[in-house]
Amino acid sequence: MQAIVNISLKNGVLDPQGRAISHALGDLGFSEVADVRVGKQIQLDIDETDPARLRQRVARMCETLLSNTVIEDYSIEIPDENK
Amino acid sequence: MQAIVNISLKNGVLDPQGRAISHALGDLGFSEVADVRVGKQIQLDIDETDPARLRQRVARMCETLLSNTVIEDYSIEIPDENK
Amino acid sequence: MSESAEVMTFDNAAAMGLSRAEWDLIEKRLGRTPNLCELGIFSAMWSEHCSYKSSKKWLKTLPVDGPQVVQGPGENAGAVDIGDGLSAIFKIESHNHPSFIEPYQGAATGVGGILRDVFTMGARPIALLNALRFGDADHEKTRHLVGGVVAGIGGYGNCIGIPTVGGEVNFNKSYNGNILVNAMAVGLANSDRIFRSAATGPGNPVIYVGAKTGRDGIHGATMASAEFSDETESKRPTVQVGDPFTGKLLMEACLELMASDSVLSIQDMGAAGLTSSSVEMASKGGLGMEIDLDLVPAREAEMSAYELMLSESQERMLMVLKPDATETARAIFDKWDLDFMPIGKVTETGRLVLLKDGGIACDIPIGPLVDDAPEYDRPHHDAPTRPVFASQNLAGDKSVSAVLLEMIGHIDLASRRWIYEQYDSQVMADTLAGPGGDAALVRVHGSRRGLALTTDCTPRYVESDPKTGGMQAVAEAYRNISAVGATPLAITNNLNFGNPEKPEIMTQLVQSVIGMGDAARHLNTPVVSGNVSLYNETDGTAIQPCPVIGMVGVIDDVATAAGTAFTAAGETIFVVGQTANKTDGWLGASIYQAHYGDATIYAVPPVDLDAEERHGTFVRTHIVNGLITAAHDISDGGLAVAVTEMAMHSKFGAAIDAGDDAISHSWAFGEDQGRYIVTTQDAAGLAAAAATAGVEVTKIGVVTDRQELKFGAADTISLAALIEAYEGRLPALMA
Amino acid sequence: MTLSAMRVAIIVFPGSNCDRDMMVAIEQLTSRRPALVWHKETSLDPVDLVIIPGGFSFGDYLRCGALAGRSSVMHAVLDHAARGGAVMGICNGFQVLTETGMVPGVLIRNAGLKFACRNVDLAVCDTVASPFTSGLAAGQHLTIPIAHNEGNYFADADELRRIEDNGQVAFRYVAGAAFGPANPNGAANDIAGVLSPNGRVMGMMPHPERAMSPEQGGSDGALFMSKALESLVS
């Protein structure tokens, strides 16, 4: 089964990369861009058929390795959950 | 309006970071993890009220800057689209 | 109700770490109760970090003068004359706690902070060093912390383009819950173009430049525990995130502006951000300052006066400009896409006045903030006496080479390559000797001159005998500088200790500062800058005391410098500082004892400052005149380890003997101080020169072209085996 | 034309940090100071060689070289190359060149996921006619330092075959005196430097400007660059 983890910087944490990108977009003529934040998207293929258990395990993975909970928040998507 | 761009590596492009993460997860006892791919998620706040036009503009941003089409694919989400 | 109207109580003060006496003094000086913002400012200025209240009394005993000193302690960094009208400007600073919470960002912002201290003085940074201490190699956190800290140091230094040329790392269980990350930066400036922080000229504009101010680094713990904290407070990050790219732009913009004769005074926003920078500038100038907080470039909406004043957002500076220079300056900062905002003016009032939302958020006299900052004479006692370890063979009847093979892979002796290859040690193209040798050697751009740089401390010595340990740190740095042929000039230091309210910890601090001072005085290397980090404890147990020394030396012609690598087969190997009839050595508190011995804390090898100076001068002199072809000081692991390193760094081997006697473990691995291994093509000449100089030298062998080390008649080991153990240790730990 | 008549331009982006080192290196070889051109420029004076130096242009945010590759001066550099002008990108400069498509492939994260600063040994390859290799013998070895986090050369199989068949590989990592694995970053086919199809544009990860004298630990960078400059003027 597949799980997708989206990792984003906590509010208030400086995102220099986002700033640089929105500058660049402005210079390239995309003046409508007000703000940019950059996060990670991690796709996991996991040998697990039960969505509930999958979600549990992935949450554990986030806490132990995938996300740096000091400065990052994470959210978990399970595409096949409602199939 | 907000737009979310997900950028992932094309199949066949090797992903050292993804490989390292899946090893690390294995070492941590998450033996069920079969494969990991790491991508980017870029959130844009844009002064644009029409979802269709927004999608067009963001696609242009992806082609010109946000993704390197040699190795990356992108997809665009507009959360408020169907509101 | 408006923030300035909130009435603080002692509980709020206590939550910010202030004592009852300190609270009473604040009320007395103000003649009223402070509001939140004012209390925050007092607590920051009177914190250990900014006020040095526990260490000041002892820091004052350090030697800070000398003909070479251009700027001693008191500014953002110290400065020494290196000739040609140039000054080397340098300082070391700790970022221990942030690096434990978030190793990458903590270490990265530590590097960024110390770089700002150096270019704030008008110097272009030319080198970075560090001193790191981690817990037990097999502690579950160590791998993660080492990986993150090293990547963070590289992440900032590599990107901003300043080479990281040296450093030191030890592992000890006392750092399991409290690592040490000390970063040192060295820069160059014309001695007559050094910038200082004292505000001048009432009416002159106060300018904010650099990155915007966010809520990062505001003491979350304090906030959360205080009544006024709202729900979201606890969720706010307390670690700062560094942006080396903006750091680079800020560095270039400041140096460009400083070349344009517009800046009267300048101060980086380090610890306690806008608070310490504005207060320090005003108080040093004996003036006041008025700032309109509504003008401060902010990253987030509705930041309170308290938050704006205490934010530790990175890459920010405060400057006082010549009144007519504002437009020149603005143009430069626009070019570099950095915020540039006049936010206030220098005043005659001697008060810090902060305006916000059309009201007065803070109005306090600056004098008390600085002059009345508490200064404590904390109780301490005599250092305990330690048993002398009777030098003896602890490793059974193992041969010297067998012991060597085990010791060379010891976590504190093994190769640091895994670490330093993650640092760009060569950018700027003037690094002639990078990490891996004794001192690093960096060419003064466009000249023949070179700066020799090193950081040193041996915590296990300091723990056993703080005074001798403090001396030894200076002596070892002095040896490292001398071993490349450079003349030691001055030091910076970083005092890392536990809780100074405990007499035994205060004893460590007092004794090691005394020892450090004695050595610095004796070796003519005054202290020009430094930093203090206290309360390095977890669950009441303190770290091994770690007073790190950063030393800078100069050599007139880099072509005359020496390295540690053997240069030619057939050359004679001498020990400088050891008599011919010596057959044993000092194993107490040595790596050999740590490796094979019991856990007892034994007495450390004595440090003889006269000998250190005599031996260092001898080595330096004869490196520069070419008599000595390679040199390496003897430190951790003793003579055998020093010889092994010289061989491994070269294509050559060595045959070592101890005269007629069989080689004892204590002779091979003892850590007696004040010694160097040197090689020469002219053995007679070296012996004669030593006799004239009154220096003991002993021939201990020859350089060979065989890829092996030979001890005495029959005990040989291949360099390949040693290199495998030496290079394999850290990669194995980090795999 | 002599080396001292040679006109070299070095492009400077915010975050470039090897621009001065390259300027000094070129001056050492030509005894003429190259022009430093700021990224906001929209045109280039006629030059014999454009160099894109190492560093972290725009912080290497988004992708290494991505933001620099789209800055205004790069349009002028593209025109220069389109006219057959010579361009050399070192390290971050190589990444910029791949982002503009001036040389094929991309540079991704080092396989070891660590920044790597050390000497590497290079073999000069048998290439399409190019001023950057013609002065050196195919198979000749050079020792030059690297310092990068994203030097892992990647191109898909067809692209790789095309590059190899056209002789667009300028340098490969090879085993030699340097400590550590010959290929320091996992680069496909051990590729350390590539050429444009016409051989006039070259990107390489190693830093020749850091190997200009024995004092610095070696002179192979000076050897390579002097040969390249000589073929460019002849």
Ligand SMILES: Nc1ncnc2c1ncn2[C@@H]1O[C@H](COP(=O)(O)OP(=O)(O)O)[C@@H](O)[C@H]1O
């Ligand atoms: N251990 C020390 N020895 C000598 N000087 C010190 C020491 N610790 C701090 N100083 C000096 O006190 C001043 C303030 O130190 P610090 O607050 O760390 O500087 P900054 O505010 O620039 O970070 C600096 O000039 C520093 O060099």
Ligand SMILES: [Mg+2]
């Ligand atoms: Mg400072």
